[in-house]
Amino acid sequence: MPAFQKCALRAPEDEFRNKHGFKKPTQSQEIIVYCRSGKRSATAADIANKYGYTNVKNYSGSWLDWSKREGENRGN
Numbered sequence: 652m653p654a655f656q657k658c659a660l661r662a663p664e665d666e667f668r669n670k671h672g673f674k675k676p677t678q679s680q681e682i683i684v685y686c687r688s689g690k691r692s693a694t695a696a697d698i699a700n701k702y703g704y705t706n707v708k709n710y711s712g713s714w715l716d717w718s719k720r721e722g723e724n725r726g727n
Contacts, residue, residue: 660702681706689713 659667667675676682682704686692689711696709710717 660699660704676704678703679705681708683708683710685710685713685717687714689716 659671662670662675664675682699684692684695684699684707686695689709692709692713693711696707699707712720
Protein backbone atom coordinates (compact mmCIF):
# COMPACT_ATOMS: atom_id res chain seq x y z
CA MET A 652 0.00 0.00 0.00
CA PRO A 653 2.95 2.47 -0.02
CA ALA A 654 1.94 3.83 -3.45
CA PHE A 655 -1.55 4.59 -2.12
CA GLN A 656 -0.11 6.43 0.86
CA LYS A 657 2.19 8.51 -1.30
CA CYS A 658 0.03 9.49 -4.25
CA ALA A 659 -3.43 9.68 -2.74
CA LEU A 660 -2.81 11.07 0.70
CA ARG A 661 0.43 13.00 0.66
CA ALA A 662 0.43 14.48 -2.83
CA PRO A 663 -0.05 18.24 -3.13
CA GLU A 664 -3.41 19.27 -4.61
CA ASP A 665 -2.06 20.12 -8.07
CA GLU A 666 -0.08 16.86 -8.33
CA PHE A 667 -3.12 14.86 -7.22
CA ARG A 668 -5.37 16.58 -9.78
CA ASN A 669 -2.86 16.05 -12.59
CA LYS A 670 -2.48 12.35 -11.80
CA HIS A 671 -6.10 11.44 -11.05
CA GLY A 672 -8.09 14.02 -13.03
CA PHE A 673 -10.18 15.32 -10.14
CA LYS A 674 -9.76 17.47 -7.04
CA LYS A 675 -8.16 15.86 -4.00
CA PRO A 676 -10.84 15.10 -1.39
CA THR A 677 -10.87 17.09 1.81
CA GLN A 678 -10.29 15.26 5.07
CA SER A 679 -13.99 15.53 5.96
CA GLN A 680 -15.38 14.62 2.51
CA GLU A 681 -17.09 11.24 2.16
CA ILE A 682 -14.76 8.69 0.56
CA ILE A 683 -15.89 5.18 -0.31
CA VAL A 684 -13.17 2.64 -1.01
CA TYR A 685 -13.55 -0.78 -2.62
CA CYS A 686 -11.51 -3.52 -4.19
CA ARG A 687 -12.24 -6.98 -5.56
CA SER A 688 -12.96 -8.74 -2.26
CA GLY A 689 -12.79 -6.06 0.46
CA LYS A 690 -9.42 -6.81 2.07
CA ARG A 691 -7.27 -4.16 0.36
CA SER A 692 -10.00 -1.57 0.65
CA ALA A 693 -10.20 -2.18 4.42
CA THR A 694 -6.47 -1.47 4.60
CA ALA A 695 -6.90 1.63 2.44
CA ALA A 696 -9.68 2.91 4.74
CA ASP A 697 -7.48 2.36 7.80
CA ILE A 698 -4.60 4.26 6.20
CA ALA A 699 -6.88 7.13 5.20
CA ASN A 700 -8.20 7.33 8.77
CA LYS A 701 -4.63 7.42 10.12
CA TYR A 702 -3.91 10.38 7.84
CA GLY A 703 -6.87 12.29 9.26
CA TYR A 704 -9.61 11.47 6.76
CA THR A 705 -12.69 11.27 8.96
CA ASN A 706 -15.49 10.17 6.63
CA VAL A 707 -14.05 7.06 4.98
CA LYS A 708 -16.27 4.07 4.33
CA ASN A 709 -15.28 0.64 3.10
CA TYR A 710 -17.75 -1.12 0.83
CA SER A 711 -16.98 -4.43 2.49
CA GLY A 712 -18.69 -6.60 -0.12
CA SER A 713 -16.69 -4.79 -2.75
CA TRP A 714 -16.60 -5.65 -6.43
CA LEU A 715 -17.60 -9.31 -6.06
CA ASP A 716 -20.70 -8.42 -4.05
CA TRP A 717 -21.68 -5.51 -6.27
CA SER A 718 -21.34 -7.50 -9.49
CA LYS A 719 -23.36 -10.38 -8.02
CA ARG A 720 -26.15 -8.03 -6.94
CA GLU A 721 -26.09 -6.25 -10.28
CA GLY A 722 -26.51 -9.60 -12.06
CA GLU A 723 -29.46 -10.48 -9.82
CA ASN A 724 -31.09 -7.13 -10.57
CA ARG A 725 -30.80 -7.80 -14.29
CA GLY A 726 -32.22 -11.30 -13.96
CA ASN A 727 -28.92 -13.05 -14.73
